[in-house]
Every structure is written in C-alpha cells, then in structure tokens.
Amino acid sequence: MSVKQGVVxxxxxxxxxxxxxxxxxxxxxxxxxxxxxxxxxxxxxVLLVIGVHILSASILTYLRARRRSASETSAPS
Known part of the structure; x- marks a missing residue:
C-alpha cells in the first residue's frame, strides 16, 4: 500500500x-x-489537516505560477 492510498x-x-x-x-x-x-x-x-494541506498546496502552486509568469514576462526574449 502506497502512502497516497493510506492517506485516502x-x-x-x-x-x-x-x-x-x-x-x-x-x-x-x-x-x-x-x-x-x-x-x-x-x-x-484528520479532515481539518487534509483541508489545510490542500489549501496550502493550492496557494503555493498559485504563487509559483504567478512568480513564473512574472519572470517570463520581464525576461527579454
């Protein structure tokens, strides 16, 4: 059983x-x-921990995408 299956x-x-x-x-x-x-x-x-984890992961993904798009637009091509 993998970790992901255990969490589910x-x-x-x-x-x-x-x-x-x-x-x-x-x-x-x-x-x-x-x-x-x-x-x-x-x-x-457990549901609270999983919810906070999902929320923080989505916020981090959003911030990474924003930073990446900002660096791509400011970099000269």
Whole structure:
C-alpha cells in the first residue's frame, strides 16, 4: 500500500466516522458513546489537516505560477 492510498483510506474512514456521529446526533441520541466521540474528534481533526494541506498546496502552486509568469514576462526574449 502506497502512502497516497493510506492517506485516502484515512480520509475515507474519518469521513465515515464524522458522518456516522452526525447522523446519530440528528437521529436524537443526545449522548453518543465515548468511542464515537473520540472517533468523531479524530475524524474531524484528520479532515481539518487534509483541508489545510490542500489549501496550502493550492496557494503555493498559485504563487509559483504567478512568480513564473512574472519572470517570463520581464525576461527579454
């Protein structure tokens, strides 16, 4: 299993945990079990880390592209 597959598996599990916990909360079980709270917290944290990573990677890619285009336009051909 590659690292990318592992990250995808962890992300899918965290989505499942958060969805399951949210569904149970909406169904009226006001106090979910402690392992479910732990799973929801861990899942939410993993989703937050993945979201921040994707956002920072896209910002860095955008800045690199801008810097590259600026250097290409200023360089004499």
């Amino acid at each position: 598996a962890v992300a899918m599990l965290s989505i499942v945990f958060v969805s399951l916990g949210t569904l149970l909360l909406f169904l009226g079980q006001e106090t979910p079990s402690v392992p479910l709270w732990i799973a929801m917290t861990f899942g939410g944290f």
